[in-house]
Amino acid sequence: MPLAKIEVRKIWPPAQVQAIIEAIYDAQRESLQLPAHDRQIRFIEHRPEHFHIPPGKSENFTLVEITLFAGRGIEAKRALYRAIVNNLGVLGIAPDDVFIVLNEVALENWGIRGGVPASEVELGFKVNL
Numbered sequence: 355m356p357l358a359k360i361e362v363r364k365i366w367p368p369a370q371v372q373a374i375i376e377a378i379y380d381a382q383r384e385s386l387q388l389p390a391h392d393r394q395i396r397f398i399e400h401r402p403e404h405f406h407i408p409p410g411k412s413e414n415f416t417l418v419e420i421t422l423f424a425g426r427g428i429e430a431k432r433a434l435y436r437a438i439v440n441n442l443g444v445l446g447i448a449p450d451d452v453f454i455v456l457n458e459v460a461l462e463n464w465g466i467r468g469g470v471p472a473s474e475v476e477l478g479f480k481v482n483l
Contacts (some may be wrong), residue, residue, distance in 0.1 A: 355466065356422040356479075363405040365382045370399050376386040376441050378418060381437035382481040385430055386422070387480065390464055391417050416442060423472065424458035431456060 358378050366374070375395050382388055407415040418438060426434075434456075439449045461473035461481070 355392055355394065355472070356386065356388070356420045358382065358421045359398065360395065360406050361398045361400060361403050361405065361417040361419070363400050363407060365399050369478060370445065374416070374442065374447075377441035377445060378438060381434060381441050382420070385429070385437050386426065386431035397444075408453075410450075412448065412451050414447045415453070416447055416451055417455070419455045419457065421457040421459060422425070423464065423477075423481045424460050454471075 359436060360374060362374075370409060375397055378395055379393055383390070383392075384412055393424035401414075420434075435454055438454055439452050462471045466472050467475055
């Protein structure tokens with residue numbers, strides 16, 4: 355049940371926004387082996403003066419933050435990073451313009467399915483990949 359947030363500093367056409375969202379969704383499903391219904395992604399467009407980017411980056415700079423259950427191994431994370439960069443690359447976003455941050459949160463710190471700790475729920479997928 356990752357919570358993905360995509361932040362950009364320009365206005366993209368609606369079709370491109372949906373393509374970027376799908377690129378992140380597909381990368382998560384592929385690398386984290388998530389069920390098809392597990393989709394919580396926000397796309398946030400900032401005015402350029404509200405979102406400073408590192409030197410040498412283009413207007414396509416894309417910050418992807420994903421909050422997820424703790425427990426994935428480094429190989430699953432590497433696969434996620436590669437899939438995100440590859441999927442966004444197909445859409446014209448250069449690898450150097452992609453910045454990814456994972457925030458891992460212990461299962462007991464997620465209140466899901468009516469406020470039950472995720473550590474007490476059968477999730478339907480593996481977290482420890």
